[in-house]
Amino acid sequence: MLLDSNAVIYAIKPDFKELRELIIEHNPSISAITYLEVLGYHQLTTEDQLDFNEFFQVTPIIPISQSIIEKAINLRQNRKMSLGDSIIGATALLNDMVLITANVKDFQWNNNIKLFNPLTNKEV
Numbered sequence: 001m002l003l004d005s006n007a008v009i010y011a012i013k014p015d016f017k018e019l020r021e022l023i024i025e026h027n028p029s030i031s032a033i034t035y036l037e038v039l040g041y042h043q044l045t046t047e048d049q050l051d052f053n054e055f056f057q058v059t060p061i062i063p064i065s066q067s068i069i070e071k072a073i074n075l076r077q078n079r080k081m082s083l084g085d086s087i088i089g090a091t092a093l094l095n096d097m098v099l100i101t102a103n104v105k106d107f108q109w110n111n112n113i114k115l116f117n118p119l120t121n122k123e124v
Contacts, residue, residue, distance in 0.1 A: 001026050001098050002028060002030065002098070003028050003029070005033075005084065006102045006103055007102065010118060012055070016118070018121065028059070028100060030059055030060070030062070031062050031087055031088045032061055033083075033084050033087040033091075034084075039052055039056075062095065064087060071094055075110065085106050093112055097114070098114040098115070099114065099115050100117075104124045
């Protein structure tokens with residue numbers, strides 16, 4: 001399993017206990033771009049930053065390799081999508097991982113990306 005940036009953000013919120021349980025049970029990874037997107041947010045509170053740093057210390061982070069870059073280029077050539085989403089989608093594809101994301105619409109156009117929406121608890 002690969003966590004999208006939005007899933008990481010939801011996971012620290014008190015209302016998303018089931019998502020935290022899913023993370024504990026499956027020990028998913030994140031893309032390096034998720035690490036950048038989450039910690040790079042300019043309005044993080046000190047408490048959120050501490051929570052995220054603690055989470056990232058125990059979560060496997062998949063680096064952005066040349067093959068991920070090439071797959072991300074391919075994804076962007078086929079459909080308009082953000083740079084971050086293309087890297088996260090490419091990471092999920094190349095590592096044969098289910099992508100946990102609340103923004104399934106950003107990825108469901110590609111039938112090869114396996115998706116799970118943590119807000120509805122449904123595979124897409």
